[in-house]
Amino acid sequence: MLPRFIFIFLFIGVGEETGWRGFALPELQKRFSPLTASLIIGVIWAAWHIPLMGVEFRGQIIPALLLGVMSASVLSAWLFNHSEGSLLPLPLFHATVNTVGAGYVFPMFGGADLTRLWWIYTVPWVVAAVLSVLLSRRMTVTPALAATSAP
Numbered sequence: 001m002l003p004r005f006i007f008i009f010l011f012i013g014v015g016e017e018t019g020w021r022g023f024a025l026p027e028l029q030k031r032f033s034p035l036t037a038s039l040i041i042g043v044i045w046a047a048w049h050i051p052l053m054g055v056e057f058r059g060q061i062i063p064a065l066l067l068g069v070m071s072a073s074v075l076s077a078w079l080f081n082h083s084e085g086s087l088l089p090l091p092l093f094h095a096t097v098n099t100v101g102a103g104y105v106f107p108m109f110g111g112a113d114l115t116r117l118w119w120i121y122t123v124p125w126v127v128a129a130v131l132s133v134l135l136s137r138r139m140t141v142t143p144a145l146a147a148t149s150a151p
Helices: 002-029 034-048 059-082 089-108 111-135 143-149
Strands: none
Touching: 002 034, 002 059, 002 089, 034 059, 059 089, 059 111, 089 111
16 A cells, blocks of 8 residues: 555645645635635536546446545645645645545445445545534634735
């Protein structure tokens, strides 16, 4: 799993997160709340996965995937904002999720069991995203980020 993790970290985690959270999130947070910005990125991030739909992600799991991506976008924005804009936690988070899920757990299942697994996997993402918003009272930009994000 280590070679897979390193590959995903370098070529997926660093590549995607530099764009999604390193560039797009701070720019969107200049105009929108952190929650709204994270949901906008979530929609774009979900569209980013369209080429994998029907290939890696089939039929019944697509709704769970989309809900999971939206929830992961909220959690990733929370992580970015609460790490004072540090990008390092994000590709580590992304690579860990992809390595364990796609690289280890999901290949063990098929058919209806795979669909159930996707929903079992997605529910904690949704709960964590909702809790991150509720417990933060609102997703806020840290003071250090607010100073650099001001127009």
